[in-house]
Amino acid sequence: MAKGGGAREGGALKTAVIVAGGIALAWVTVETAFKPFLDRLRGAVSRNTDPAGDPDQEEAPAAAAEAKEEEKAPAPAEPSAPPAPAAVEEKVEEKAAELEEKVEEAAAAAAKAE
Template sequence: MAKGGGAREGGALKTAVIVAGGLALAWVTVETAFRPFLDRLRGAVSRKTDPASDPDQEEAPAAAAPEAEEEKAPAPEERTAPPAPAVVEEKVEEKVAELEEKVEEAAADKAE
């Protein structure tokens, strides 16, 4: 009977290791899949449990809003419409002419 008990102990150990590995893998998967939500949740919890803050004092978001607006960088200018196709065609033609000149110069240098 001693032989059967030894085999069961090894099997129990294997099972425990497999279960622990599966739980660790599941935990890593959940952390990865829900990272944005968990980060926001953890941030909110840390703000609520900050020992330096006084929970009896309420922050006045309306009073802080004008100051925040002054510190903001100026808004980027509105995007302009893309250039007209005629303008683009002219630029393409200019580039093509430049490249053809370079090819001709290279061919002339190679022939010499």
């Protein structure tokens, strides 16, 4: 007496695709919003976890001077803006399409196995 069992499976697939797309969109949003902070954090982590580097030894004077020159470089004329919503939506749609294809392939493989 399972009424509408096929509709539930389709609804579950749609829900899974929507959730996966939402997670992908959230990830892109967080990466874009916090890009400067994440870049600095990742740089600090990579410097601290470098097995070839000596944590007790400071940077060489030439490297320190280079770093100061890079900091004094003029800022770009136009600050980088987050991607347009249409571009983000296209990426999400592409990911959703890829996930749908994978689900269909898995369903076909399961059907063959039975």
